[in-house]
Amino acid sequence: MAFGHNWVVLSVVVPFPWNKEKAIAVPVLWRLYRPEKYTPPSQYRKRTELARELIQIFASWVPSDMRIHVIGDSKYACKTILRALPPGVDFTGPVIMLYGQPETNLGPGRPRKKGKRLLSPKELADCETVPWRKVKLDIYGNITVLVKEQVGIWYRVAPGRLVRVIVTRDPRGRMKDGAYFTTQTELCCKDILRVFSKRRTLELCFRDAKQYFGIEKPQNGWWRRRRGRRQKKKKPGPNPTGKIGRQAILHTLPFIFSVYGILVVWYFQYGNREEDLKLARKFCPWYRHKKEVSFQDMLNAARRHLRK
Secondary structure, eight states: OOOOOEEEEEEEEEEETTEEEEEEEEEEEEEEEOOGGGSOTTTOOOHHHHHHHHHHHHHHHSOTTOOEEEEOOTTTSSHHHHTTOOTTEEEEEEOOOOBOOOOOOOSSSOOOSOOSBOOOHHHHHHOSSSOOEEEEEOSSSSEEEEEEEEEEEOTTTSTTOEEEEEEEEOTTSOSOOEEEEESOTTOOHHHHHHHHHTTHHHHHHHHHHHHHHOTTOOOTTOOOOOTTSOOOOOOOOSOTTTHHHHHHHHHHHHHHHHHHHHHHHHHHHHOOHHHHHHHHHHHOTTOTTOOSOOHHHHHHHHHHHHHO
C-alpha cells in the first residue's frame, strides 16, 4: 500500500504558438486536500469545495468580458461547482440525468422549474427512434464516432440552466459509450468533444512533473527516529512531523509547478522548435513520426541554454 498527497489543481490550457491545435496544461492554482479522518471538522473541505474556490479565484483575475471554459471529470460535474459558476464561466464534463425545458405556466401558481424527464444517456444510446450521426474528429488522431444529442436541464445539479448533452459510441466497438455535457449550449458536437479532450493535457502535465521533476519522490511526512530510541511502526498521516513536515508538504509541489510553468513560458518565447526537433530525431531516430516538441524537449533545451 502506498500513501501520498492529494491535490486539487486548476491549470490553464495554453496552445502552442506555432500550432493552435496542440496545447499544454500549465498549473496556476492548487490546494492540498486532507482526508476527513485526519482533519479537524472546522478545517475539512471537500475536493469539490476546493475546486469551486479555485475557479472563483481564477475568474476574478481575468477581464469580465473574457469567457472561461472549465473542463472537469465526473467528480467535479456536481452542484457544488455548477451552481456557483461565476458569470462568464462555462463547464464541460460527464453527465448523468436530464430534464426538458419547463412549459410556460399561464395559470395561477408557481412557474414550473423543469419539464418532463428526458432520456438518460444510456436510454438515449439504446433508443432506436433516435438515429446515430457520424462525426469525424481530429482528436487523438483522426477518428470517427457516432453521436446523439439533446438539450435540457440537469435539475439536481444546475437548475434553471440549459445544458447540451451528447452521447458517443465507437463504431468499431473498441471504446465504451460516453456521455458529456456543456453549459455552453451553442457548441456543436465536434466542439464539445474537442473541448473535453483537452482535459488530457492535465494528465500529461502530472506525468511530466513526475517523470522529469520527481514530484512523486519527496517523502515529506515521515517523522525521523531520535538517536537511541527504537522506531515504532510508521503510520500514514498528513503532517506527522508537525510544522516542519507541514511546510515541506505545502512548498514542494507549488515550487515544482511554478518551475514547470516558467519553463513552458520561457520556451514559448525563446525556444527553437525546428532545432529541437532535429536534435530529438538525431538522438532518437526511431521516432520517425515525431512532428512536435514534447515537454522533455523543452526541458532539454533549457538545460542546454543554462550550460552555455
